[in-house]
Amino acid sequence: MNIKNIxxxxxxxxxxxxxxxxxxxxxxxxxxxxxEVVEKAEKFKAPEKESTxxxxxxxxxxxxxxxxxxxxxxxxxxxxxxxxLQGTSFVGAIFLLPITLHIFLxxxxxxxxxLGELLETGGLFAIxxxxxxxxxxxxxxxxxxxxx
Numbered sequence: 386m387n388i389k390n391i392x393x394x395x396x397x398x399x400x401x402x403x404x405x406x407x408x409x410x411x412x413x414x415x416x417x418x419x420x421e422v423v424e425k426a427e428k429f430k431a432p433e434k435e436s437t438x439x440x441x442x443x444x445x446x447x448x449x450x451x452x453x454x455x456x457x458x459x460x461x462x463x464x465x466x467x468x469x470l471q472g473t474s475f476v477g478a479i480f481l482l483p484i485t486l487h488i489f490l491x492x493x494x495x496x497x498x499x500l501g502e503l504l505e506t507g508g509l510f511a512i513x514x515x516x517x518x519x520x521x522x523x524x525x526x527x528x529x530x531x532x533x
Contacts, residue, residue: 393519397474400512404465404481411458416448440495478516485513
């Protein structure tokens, strides 16, 4: 086994592990009631706390749908497990791409001042892209199919 293979195994473990952890975390705390969300949001009405208010409202809104937060958690858990398994890691990486992009963009637009979060989520997105690019010989022909 060469160093490149070892690096990609480590990258798979990092991405898959983080997604499994994130998926499990979605089910750790009870979903707040709409009244609790409003009460929490009221504390951050001041203009200097607007970014915190945006995060609270965004995440709470996802939780209030009654399905989105749970579906996201299940997808993170399932796709993370697929990435961890060698035979299904490519499929898991493909399915995770929109999720890691979304997580990264959430932090770019709503936590741009949190450098550590940006580096972590940007790193996960980059790992996801690398895992997909590693297998480009398997999917590259699908990008341009010559007409008959």
